[in-house]
Amino acid sequence: MAMVQRTYLDHNATSPLRPGVAEVVLRVLQLPGNASSIHTEGRAARSEMETARASIARLVGSKAKNLVFTSGGTEAANLVLTPTFRRLGQPGPVRLLIGATEHPCILNGHRFPAEQVGIIPVDGRGIIDLAWLKAHLEKAGDERVLVSVQLANNETGVIQPIAEIARLVHEHGGLVHTDAVQAAGRVPVDIVALGVDALTLSAHKLGGPKGAGALVLASDQYEIGDKLVRGGGQEKNYRAGTENVAGIAGFGAAAELALEGLEQEAERLKSLRDEAEAHVLRVAPDALVVGAGAERLPNTLAFAIPGLKAETALIAFDLAGIALSSGSACSSGKVKRSHVLDAMGVEPALAEGVLRVSLGWSTTKECVIRFAEACEKVVGPLYKRKASAA
Known part of the structure; x- marks a missing residue:
């Protein structure tokens, strides 16, 4: 059985050791x-x-x-x-x-x-x-x-x-x-x-x-x-x-x-983050991008897709080789509704489905492409079911 290529997009939980x-x-x-x-x-x-x-x-x-x-x-x-x-x-x-x-x-x-x-x-x-x-x-x-x-x-x-x-x-x-x-x-x-x-x-x-x-x-x-x-x-x-x-x-x-090169790296990550966000909105036009109206870190994308539960999505992305998070990873691996989203007034059904993509020094354009491909696999069937039920 072929090994799935891993793509790590959870730098806000912990960022891999930098070279050296x-x-x-x-x-x-x-x-x-x-x-x-x-x-x-x-x-x-x-x-x-x-x-x-x-x-x-x-x-x-x-x-x-x-x-x-x-x-x-x-x-x-x-x-x-x-x-x-x-x-x-x-x-x-x-x-x-x-x-x-x-x-x-x-x-x-x-x-x-x-x-x-x-x-x-x-x-x-x-x-x-x-x-x-x-x-x-x-x-x-x-x-x-x-x-x-x-x-x-x-x-x-x-x-x-x-x-x-x-x-x-x-x-x-x-x-x-x-x-x-x-x-x-x-x-x-x-x-x-x-x-x-x-x-x-x-x-x-x-x-x-x-x-x-x-x-x-x-x-x-x-x-x-x-x-x-x-x-x-x-x-x-x-x-x-x-x-x-x-x-x-x-x-x-x-x-x-x-x-070293902090501002240039921020620009690079923002470009990759925006590309990842565009992919999400392409496959799920009704997705919520959390904090979209505020200034955000250039590396962070939090989003929710109506009808997609975070726990189910995390497993599906992981099987596709993509390491994401449902929010903070500082709560013993639990997937639960976030107090952050509650404070922001995100409706409970959406809050339970928020996923976080966080990029870092090791993230490349190829990582974002693999994330986009995984999005198609994970989210595509949901929208096909919605279309057939309509």
Whole structure:
């Protein structure tokens, strides 16, 4: 039996290791030293970490000294979303406001009491309701607020007006965090231009290894009182534990590669994404493209075809050699209706059928052609049945 050629179109779940990153990880894995040791071997490990720290900081327009390594984006979000995150010399926030379409690491990963958390609604495109946010901030008065909104959504690719959100929140004395996990390495990200107080990153979304992430602060004028992982004094006392030096080195190598030709790669991916979208609409003219009216990541296409269930479609595409997703892959492989789509007001019958195509550095035009051919096989019979029943 002939093997089906595999086509990987699930980069938002995890992006395959970029060329050369595995070699960096393997080389650093073989270094014997602990990065906290002062001998030659320890300093060699420390040097790898600091080189990576500088590379990742460049990717997001930050200073290396303001970057804290974690085990991933989830831990980084859990670390910063606490009432004890504050500017030096100022009280911490007493209330947390989070976007309705946030990743579960934000919705479920914060450390605020439930009664001190508010959900910011979004419109039908998935964009934060700025009028609601402004009114809520004005109502809060002197009450300090921490606002967390994704830079780009993992399921739909919708990009939020973070700079505008940050300006509004800062006018009312609040703090702003953005989950930049999906955006970094795909569109330009600059912590200064965004105006946020903190952003979080994950290595494996941009072609680095799994198990490495970072919290990036806007300056050294912040502190977090209740550390998530306590022990030694690693990462300037923000995150204890012997560092994952090999994973961090791979993170740095992937960040460097992602930064090279970033804008050209974004244009290439957008062209391929638009081609994939055109194929979907050709075989299914009544398909819904989620977030079509908003600015989206150049690599992300979320769509639903009336009458096609996501679980059935995922199996059919997989048998055809195409790896897609029904949304976020961070929920133990479950296929269930998305809170993101519910917040956007997508009708339940359609929401249950949304599929996500996410492209990346390894995606070629041939990948999109194979996706188009699979669309014909998976979707074509559905429309033939509809036509015969009409």
